[in-house]
Amino acid sequence: MALSGLLRVGEVGLRIFDMDEARRHYGDRIGLIESYEGDDDKLYYKCPDEHDLYSLVLRKADEAGIDYVAFKTLEDADLENYEAALAEFGIEVTYVDAGVYPKSGRRLIFTLPTGHEMHIYAHKEQNGNGMPTRNPGTIPDEGYIRGMRTVRLDHVLLGGPNIETNREIFDKVFGFALSEQIVDHETETPLAIFLSASTKPHDIAFLIQPESNRFHHVSFLLESVNDLYHAADLIGKHEIAVDVAPNRHGVTRGATIYFFDPFGNRNEVFTGGYVHYPDTPTLTWDTTQIGRATFSHDNMPRESFLNVLT
Numbered sequence: 494m495a496l497s498g499l500l501r502v503g504e505v506g507l508r509i510f511d512m513d514e515a516r517r518h519y520g521d522r523i524g525l526i527e528s529y530e531g532d533d534d535k536l537y538y539k540c541p542d543e544h545d546l547y548s549l550v551l552r553k554a555d556e557a558g559i560d561y562v563a564f565k566t567l568e569d570a571d572l573e574n575y576e577a578a579l580a581e582f583g584i585e586v587t588y589v590d591a592g593v594y595p596k597s598g599r600r601l602i603f604t605l606p607t608g609h610e611m612h613i614y615a616h617k618e619q620n621g622n623g624m625p626t627r628n629p630g631t632i633p634d635e636g637y638i639r640g641m642r643t644v645r646l647d648h649v650l651l652g653g654p655n656i657e658t659n660r661e662i663f664d665k666v667f668g669f670a671l672s673e674q675i676v677d678h679e680t681e682t683p684l685a686i687f688l689s690a691s692t693k694p695h696d697i698a699f700l701i702q703p704e705s706n707r708f709h710h711v712s713f714l715l716e717s718v719n720d721l722y723h724a725a726d727l728i729g730k731h732e733i734a735v736d737v738a739p740n741r742h743g744v745t746r747g748a749t750i751y752f753f754d755p756f757g758n759r760n761e762v763f764t765g766g767y768v769h770y771p772d773t774p775t776l777t778w779d780t781t782q783i784g785r786a787t788f789s790h791d792n793m794p795r796e797s798f799l800n801v802l803t
């Protein structure tokens with residue numbers, strides 16, 4: 494099946510307290526590119542290998558956490574189809590005109606049963622990935638890829654109640670596959686679900702939490718395990734707060750590091766993982782194996798990883 498409909502997480506909006514500290518962390522340390530300057534209290538960043546103008550929007554606020562997650566869809570006409578399909582779940586939508594979000598086409602906005610604001614848009618201005626589209630070569634000019642050498646913004650993990658209704662909506666409305674899940678070994682209740690729009694092990698995941706609209710992490714893809722260790726060196730050098738040092742997930746099989754921005758928002762850099770095809774069966778982990786499912790090098794569950802959200 495060729496990819497259509499929702500393509501990927503195209504943009505995440507996070508809250509930060511201090512613009513200079515945010516620039517140091519996301520710009521200098523992680524190496525994201527500040528790619529647009531507005532007259533709002535926001536910072537706009539992208540990863541080096543993304544064509545769209547920006548993928549991470551940081552808004553100055555009093556507390557950390559997530560403002561919204563935005564998916565890019567292939568066709569603008571998709572928006573009315575989603576509106577109709579969401580109505581079957583009793584979800585009302587609003588439309589925001591093109592240009593309200595800078596250099597973006599119109600957006601469909603609604604709230605998921607987990608309390609998260611979700612946007613869908615088809616267009617955003619593109620400024621390229623540092624290489625021409627004709628005879629592009631393999632790497633951009635020196636200096637374009639910096640810091641932790643991210644490739645792209647890859648996925649988010651969000652926390653809230655009603656994750657099973659989210660799963661149904663992502664299945665019925667958007668055609669996402671349930672690639673993996675973690676269930677309670679006694680009740681079979683899903684505690685975490687991993688949803689794929691593509692051939693990635695997940696594009697978005699949800700963790701059950703009593704409180705709505707919680708943010709667990711935003712994740713950036715790296716090219717290799719070498720780059721993961723380079724990121725770990727930078728994290729150590731600059732004394733960035735670490736949640737989990739290099740390890741490997743059972744779920745998705747990605748090699749990973751978790752750390753925090755200066756405001757308490759969790760970031761992940763990762764590399765690897767399997768290819769998920771439409772006929773790949775759902776993989777299920779249960780709570781007897783929660784250590785292996787989360788961190789398979791030592792099979793140790795981390796209390797902070799499971800319970801610290803913003």
Ligand SMILES: [Fe+2]
Nearest residue numbers: 650710712761
């Ligand atoms: Fe992740």
